[in-house]
Amino acid sequence: MILDQYRMNWNYPTSMRVGVGRVSELAEACRQLGMRAPLLCTDPGLAALPMIDAALRQCRDAGLNAGLFSAIKGNPTGANVTDGVAAFKAGGHDGVIAFGGGSALDAGKAIALMVGQDRPLWDFEDIGDNASRVNVAGMAPVVAVPTTAGTGSEVGRASVITDDAAHVKRIIFHARMLPALVILDPELTVGLPANITAATGMDALSHSLEAFCSPLFHPMAEGIALEGMRLVQQYLPRAVAQGADVEARLQMLVASSMGATAFQRGLGAMHALAHPLGALYDAHHGLLNAVLMPYVLVANRGAIEPQMEKMARYLALPGSGFNAVLDWVLALRSEVGIPHSLSEIGIDDARIEQVGRMAEVDPSAGTNPISFSAMQYSALLEEALRGML
Numbered sequence: 001m002i003l004d005q006y007r008m009n010w011n012y013p014t015s016m017r018v019g020v021g022r023v024s025e026l027a028e029a030c031r032q033l034g035m036r037a038p039l040l041c042t043d044p045g046l047a048a049l050p051m052i053d054a055a056l057r058q059c060r061d062a063g064l065n066a067g068l069f070s071a072i073k074g075n076p077t078g079a080n081v082t083d084g085v086a087a088f089k090a091g092g093h094d095g096v097i098a099f100g101g102g103s104a105l106d107a108g109k110a111i112a113l114m115v116g117q118d119r120p121l122w123d124f125e126d127i128g129d130n131a132s133r134v135n136v137a138g139m140a141p142v143v144a145v146p147t148t149a150g151t152g153s154e155v156g157r158a159s160v161i162t163d164d165a166a167h168v169k170r171i172i173f174h175a176r177m178l179p180a181l182v183i184l185d186p187e188l189t190v191g192l193p194a195n196i197t198a199a200t201g202m203d204a205l206s207h208s209l210e211a212f213c214s215p216l217f218h219p220m221a222e223g224i225a226l227e228g229m230r231l232v233q234q235y236l237p238r239a240v241a242q243g244a245d246v247e248a249r250l251q252m253l254v255a256s257s258m259g260a261t262a263f264q265r266g267l268g269a270m271h272a273l274a275h276p277l278g279a280l281y282d283a284h285h286g287l288l289n290a291v292l293m294p295y296v297l298v299a300n301r302g303a304i305e306p307q308m309e310k311m312a313r314y315l316a317l318p319g320s321g322f323n324a325v326l327d328w329v330l331a332l333r334s335e336v337g338i339p340h341s342l343s344e345i346g347i348d349d350a351r352i353e354q355v356g357r358m359a360e361v362d363p364s365a366g367t368n369p370i371s372f373s374a375m376q377y378s379a380l381l382e383e384a385l386r387g388m389l
Contacts, residue, residue, distance in 0.1 A: 006250055013155050013261050016182040018254070020246060023145060023185040026055055026097065027062035033141040033180055035095035037065035039088050041108035042100040043072045046147065051188060055099060055145075067091040069111075072100075075169070075278050075285070076107040077162045078121050084111035088140070095141045098179065101200070102151030102285065105144055106159035109177050112140040113159075126158060126173035126363060134174045144179035147188045149239070149252035150200025150286045152207060152260020154182045162279050169275040171363055184257065186249035194240050198336035201236040201252055203286030205229060205332075206270050206293060207259030212311065213304045214266035214367045221265035226314050228258035233315055233332070240336045266367025269296045269359070273381060276358035281347055290338045291345060294329050295384040297322075299376075303369035330389075341387035349385055352378045 007019030017025060030038045038059060046052055047070035059066035069087040072080050088096070088111060098108025114121055116138015124130055144154035153159070158173040192200075208228035211221055232255050238248035273296075274288040297304070305322055312324040319327065339345055356378030359365060365372070372380070383389070 003246060003250070006247070014178050014182060015180065016184060016257070018184045018250075020187055020250070021185065022183050023055065023188060024058070026143065026145065026183065027059045027064055029143050029181045029183065030059060030064055030095060030097065031062070033095060033143065035064065035141060037067070037091065037093045038095045038097045038143070039067045039069055039084075039091060039093040039111075040097040040099055041069050041072065041084060041111060042104045043074070044070050046070070046100045046104070051147070052099065055097070065092070067093055072103055072107045074103050075162045075282055076103045076110070077164050079164065080107050081110045081114055081121055081161060084108075085114045088115050093140070095143070097143050097145065098154075099145040099147070101146070101148040102153050105146060105151065105153035106161065108144070109142055109153070109179065110159040110161055110172055112142045113172065113174060113177055115140050121161065121172060122163065122170060124172050124174065126171040131174045134176070136176055139176055142179040143181045143183065145183045145185070145188065146253065146256065148192060148196065148200040149189060149249070149256040150203035152204065152256045152258070154179055154260075155257045156260045160275070167279050168358065169279045182257075184250070184253045186246050186253055189249045189253065190244055190246065192243065194243060195337060197243065198236070198240050198338060199284055199287040199290055200256070201232060201239065201336070202290030202293070202333070202338060204252065204256040204259045205232045205236070206289035207263045207267070208232070208255070209293070210268040210270055211259070211262035211265040213268060213300060213307050213369050215369055216265050216367055218265040221262045224258050225262035225265070226311065228255045228262060229311065230315055231255035231258070233328075236332070237335050267364040268368035269299065269365065269372060269377070269380065271364035272359040272362040272368065273355065273377065275362050275364065276355045277342075277347060280351055280355065283345060283347065287338070287345060288342075290333060291340070291342050292384050293333070294326060294389055295380055297326055297329065298389065299372070299380050300369045342381070342385045343387070347385060349382065352381055352385075355381055
């Protein structure tokens, strides 16, 4: 089979099993991590699909006492994590299978963290040395199985969880939150609708693009970001137009993992705005980044011209420099059906100042190429709302 060349085991940035049909190794992967009773964490939509039933049946046929937790919102909340911890303890589980899109992966990782802690979740927000508070011995092992190609949370050391009381997204971080084993099986993403394929794929692009523009010194992440963007360029239109194209699906899963690996270098204003917008409007994270992308590029132009020159050359874009990159981003968004303005996806202008203040202090803002004020973030948001590019 032509795709056999892509059937590989990788050990960077964690243990990864890559290729068509590798989900058949899920039970063995759980056993490898010492699990006898994994809790499969997913979202309600996936929980109703045959792939979840098949995964649970595979585990149970292998003698594992597998359970299911699916009370996870599209933007997972602290309450979702608390409920997951309760299900973990009630079922006598000893590990987590985080199975699904970014919401399920983030929630599953946070549940695995919290099952052995005696502090509240928000005590582990990625601020200062909060990670040192974690009782590492109490953490449960995680097998991550992504079913979308976007967040890359399967290779991330953090979870983005919404604090409903404060209406803010918080980043929960610990180095050991990185799943111990990942399965990238493109067949699990074949049924993804075109609009979700597009939004999640653009999310993967946003991670590599913002990491590439970060001012921090991290040449390894910079290189990974460049190749991640090339994979999106080549394979996202194929995955959107031909959902059963397994090669395109696999390459987008890889691009997603690469984006999340690259953003060790940092993110930027796209995410600084997307986080509060997601918390306040419960909007799709990847779609927010996709819409915001060209507006943030224009706002950052004065600081990213050299990077845009390199990016345009690497992607072999027509023209050169910033204009070539901007034209490509706009054309790609149009090709895969991304709306041009935030107003088209239900965001209004009622909270422009509030979002600006929240974006200014978002952790992602710290590595934007330009340090924007709350007022500048509000102005940027207004441009994206109105489609003023």
